[in-house]
Amino acid sequence: MSDTSTVDRRSCGGAAAVCGMGALLLAGICATSVKVAAQDTSPGGAPAASDGYPPVPSIPAIGVRNGRYLDLPPAAEGPPVDPAKGYRLQDLGAGLYLITDGIYQSMFLVYDRGVVVIDAPPDYAARIPQAIAEVTHNPITHLVYSHSHIDHIGGAGSLGGHPVIIAQQETRRLLERAGDPNRPLPTVTFTDRYVLRVGGKALELSYHGDGHEPGNTFIYAPAQRVLMVVDLVFPGWMPWRRFAVAHDIPGYFAQVEEIRKMSWQILVGGHVARTGTHADVEVQSEFMRDVKQAAAMALANTRPAEGMDPRDRANPWAVFDNYIDRVATRCVDTLTPKWSTRLAAFDVYVWDQCYAMEQSLRID
Secondary structure (H helix, E strand, O other): OOHHHHHHHHOOOOHHHHHHHHOOOOOOOHHHOOOOOHHHOOOOOOOOOEOOEOOOOOOOOOOOOOOOOOOOOHHHOOOOOEOOOOEEEEEEEOOEEEEEOOOEEEEEEEEOOEEEEEOOOOOOHHHHHHHHHOOOOOOEEEEEOOOOOHHHHOOHHHOOOOOEEEEEHHHHHHHHHHOOOOOOOOOEEEOOEEEEEEOOEEEEEEEOOOOOOOOOEEEEEOOOOEEEOOOOOOOOEOOOHHHHHOOOHHHHHHHHHHHHHOOOOEEEOOEOOOOEOHHHHHHHHHHHHHHHHHHHHHHHOOOOOOOOOHHHOOOHHHHHHHHHHHHHHHHHHHHHHHHOOOOEOHHHHHHHHHHHHHHHHHHO
16 A cells, blocks of 8 residues: 555545445545544544534554554453463363364364364464363374464474374475474375264365365364364454455355355354354355445446546556555445444454455456
8 A cells, every 4th residue: 555545544534434424436535535543533443423424433544553443342252261271161062172262263072092183273282282181181193284374283293292184185285385393294185075083973074175275174073063164254253354364265255155054053263262153154244245245346436547646647556556545445435334343353454355355356
């Protein structure tokens, strides 16, 4: 984002409320509406009502200092984590347990002779044996990787022993490239599907193509009706920036729809303070449809170079920067009235989502 566009937005003052409620597609006016200065906002981040319009939170552009983020809605809350232990253990039924520190999530499955661990986030991986010891003295015999990213499996090397490590073949390829000793290479790989059967219990692993990243695996525990898919659905929350840095945005959208249509009872998404429900997936799916529609409308109703200094029009990079900034602004303003109070951290990542969406619509 250019320095000029940032200054233009900040000078817009309270226009974001006006544009967000009724003038979204008026060329040249709403294109520069974003955030009132931090000192002009209420503690909750919303400007006072003006010109007869109801108050609408103004959302700071990337690089603009935020005085205070929006309050978290109740849907973002989860059970507390014991600070002394540094994790929360949740019984998911039939020997399956969730471990979370309130930010990351992993699981383990206890069977008659051992334990299968699913993911080992480095933030609390050293405490996973302690959590397992609360329910069994069985050793860790297997480790399943959801995907290759270090924030979810970078603690694998600290679990000890020599478990059988299972992952989709694309995950092994990416880990071979990384050469990270904290993420030992899988010893068993699969292409499309793999069923791990241990002591009369089962985990069904399936690969649905590139979305979040190549190799990202759906992990289903049929006896417990628990589905674990990491970095796709964030119950109660805005997805992490740029749709959780999705490698393939159309693939990401398609996989969220697959999750929405599947039969399961509890969703483990790998992040946030609680597990998910079908209602959570419906909310995220609705938000994603709205982002796509808002970005498409902004692209259709924004003209390149409109309102620019004529001296800058010979600079194609500047023309494009100005154009995309105005597209993203319209997208943000369209989404804010409906979603700013429904999804936690809406104001943190809505700009990232709009930039990623317009980019995907133009080139994917």
